[in-house]
């Protein structure tokens with residue numbers, strides 16, 4: 357029986373890090389954002405089946421919004437990639453504050469890669485306290501002050517996919533993979549906050 361390597365790997369040609377999703381979703385990889393991702397993002401974020409359920413996007417979602425969104429998403433991964441060496445990122449014993457990958461791509465039959473969406477797990481934005489700004493500020497401060505590995509750090513996860521890819525079990529498969537091979541063993545996460553706001 358063949359098994360999929362779900363550890364962090366590097367593309368031998370581009371040197372871009374990636375994590376592969378196993379089993380029936382093995383045509384999916386998770387990589388850092390690429391500057392050109394803003395192009396498919398415009399249509400995705402203007403679709404009511406996506407933007408209605410997200411906290412951040414403006415509506416209508418313009419090209420400039422998409423460029424800014426991808427830059428900000430890329431900064432999250434770039435921070436990890438610049439704070440840790442390749443050797444450290446590949447060493448399973450070393451805890452890492454963040455994830456070097458957050459962008460889901462489908463590898464098509466001709467080898468090209470299609471932007472499918474993002475899944476980003478990071479320190480909680482404490483959005484459950486959105487309507488109590490003072491408490492939200494205090495909770496954010498407390499959470500951000502905690503050191504890597506502190507089991508009390510709260511995280512939140514915010515996925516979105518292109519509407520063409522909804523309802524196929526992709527978000528579940530990607531979240532399961534990243535949790536098993538990165539969020540738990542490397543980021544040492546213990547708490548993920550979910551809420552209605």
Ligand SMILES: CC(C)(COP(=O)(O)OP(=O)(O)OC[C@H]1O[C@@H](n2cnc3c(N)ncnc32)[C@H](O)[C@@H]1OP(=O)(O)O)[C@@H](O)C(=O)NCCC(=O)NCCS
Nearest residue numbers: 405406409514515516517521522523524525526527528529
């Ligand atoms: C939410 C989203 C990422 C789910 O991705 P997906 O690949 O379609 O989800 P899956 O197929 O893995 O389904 C996971 C579970 O969520 C449920 N689910 C998926 N979309 C749902 C929706 N819109 N409403 C209610 N439940 C939903 C599925 O039934 C499934 O439940 P099950 O495991 O009990 O069968 C995707 O629908 C999306 O991009 N939505 C718009 C943005 C959004 O809502 N993001 C979440 C904000 S926190």
